[in-house]
Amino acid sequence: MKKLLIFAALAAALTAGLPTGAATGVDGPNINAGAAARDAVVARGRDFEIRQSDLDQVLATMTAKNPSDQLPPDAEAHVLSRLLEIQLVWQKATEAEKAAGAQYADERWTNLLKSLGPVEVEHRLHVTHMTADDLRRSLARQMTARESLTRQLGITVTDADLRKYYDDYPAASEQPAKARIRELLLLTTVGYSSRSLPEDTVRAKHRRIFELYQRVRAGGDFATLARQYNEDPVSQPTGGELPPFSAPDMEFGNLAMAMQTNQISGVLTNEDGYRIFQLLEKIPAKKFAFAAVTNKIKAYIIAGRTEELAPPYIRQLRAAADVEILDPGLKAMLAAADAEAAATARAQAEFQTRLAAAATNAPPAQP
Numbered sequence: 001m002k003k004l005l006i007f008a009a010l011a012a013a014l015t016a017g018l019p020t021g022a023a024t025g026v027d028g029p030n031i032n033a034g035a036a037a038r039d040a041v042v043a044r045g046r047d048f049e050i051r052q053s054d055l056d057q058v059l060a061t062m063t064a065k066n067p068s069d070q071l072p073p074d075a076e077a078h079v080l081s082r083l084l085e086i087q088l089v090w091q092k093a094t095e096a097e098k099a100a101g102a103q104y105a106d107e108r109w110t111n112l113l114k115s116l117g118p119v120e121v122e123h124r125l126h127v128t129h130m131t132a133d134d135l136r137r138s139l140a141r142q143m144t145a146r147e148s149l150t151r152q153l154g155i156t157v158t159d160a161d162l163r164k165y166y167d168d169y170p171a172a173s174e175q176p177a178k179a180r181i182r183e184l185l186l187l188t189t190v191g192y193s194s195r196s197l198p199e200d201t202v203r204a205k206h207r208r209i210f211e212l213y214q215r216v217r218a219g220g221d222f223a224t225l226a227r228q229y230n231e232d233p234v235s236q237p238t239g240g241e242l243p244p245f246s247a248p249d250m251e252f253g254n255l256a257m258a259m260q261t262n263q264i265s266g267v268l269t270n271e272d273g274y275r276i277f278q279l280l281e282k283i284p285a286k287k288f289a290f291a292a293v294t295n296k297i298k299a300y301i302i303a304g305r306t307e308e309l310a311p312p313y314i315r316q317l318r319a320a321a322d323v324e325i326l327d328p329g330l331k332a333m334l335a336a337a338d339a340e341a342a343a344t345a346r347a348q349a350e351f352q353t354r355l356a357a358a359a360t361n362a363p364p365a366q367p
Helices: 007-013 033-038 052-062 075-091 095-116 118-127 132-152 159-168 199-217 222-229 253-258 290-320 328-361
Strands: 041-045 048-051 178-187 273-283
Touching: 041 052, 041 075, 048 052, 048 075, 052 075, 075 132, 075 290, 075 328, 095 118, 095 132, 118 132, 132 290, 159 290, 178 199, 178 222, 178 253, 199 222, 199 273, 253 273, 290 328
Parallel strands: none
Antiparallel strands: 041 048, 178 273
């Protein structure tokens, strides 16, 4: 079960592309020759630039969990494309949208500190090469760009749109069955990293997890043992209890759903370490009332329309902002991606045209 914050790569991606001269974690020009080479400007537009260090930070967060992971060859180009999109949209955001983005970032930061604690937050920022200011600025830009793009694209969602989606896509208003568990994890890695602990430590933890398993099976209080021995910083303060999850959300989700209430699992092993858990509750699936899911449905509709409308709009913004890709390799990859996207859009348009023509020329239905 991967506990490294999923927001890391996305949030780091949003820290780049600041207006020229804005704070990026480095005060003034970098006078170190090697660092200067790594911090070369790879793209620029009107009143902003994106540096190699911006890309490097994002790429580093994408492999923070496992440094040996191999990223796709075009990963850097995809990151640059995303950074350009965010910067161009953010430039056209209203002050009200930016203020709302900043408020969102403050709320997320406060909730993060409450849920994980300052020490764990600092650790996760460190392994993802971010500072607290990086993250807060990232979250603010993420929300600002998302909300502003909806306005810029002229996307509106009516009550009729919401009701139609609710009726046509019942899965969007259903909550799948969930399980609530209490876990006890002994890590065999340094934190949630790819670095294994020494073999003798791993062997000792292997012996201990079976000892704890026997104690729980003999009637020992799981919550008390979890508070004492559990090495997951998220669930340890709650006596090992995790938020409810559906079967696909956890690697052991199907096992949990097959267990009986209060049943104890066997000893499980994965890349993080050794784990046992207790099923506390099964929460049946349910269908939500329309009023309870309107915000969720609205987000679905906006996402779908944005996916359709945003690509040509972003190309217009890039042209209007005189965006230049200065790195030859990245320029070639972005050009290839743009050509592929344009070809896909043409194919879709041609298909819709043929579909409309076929409907127009179709013989009348037989009575």
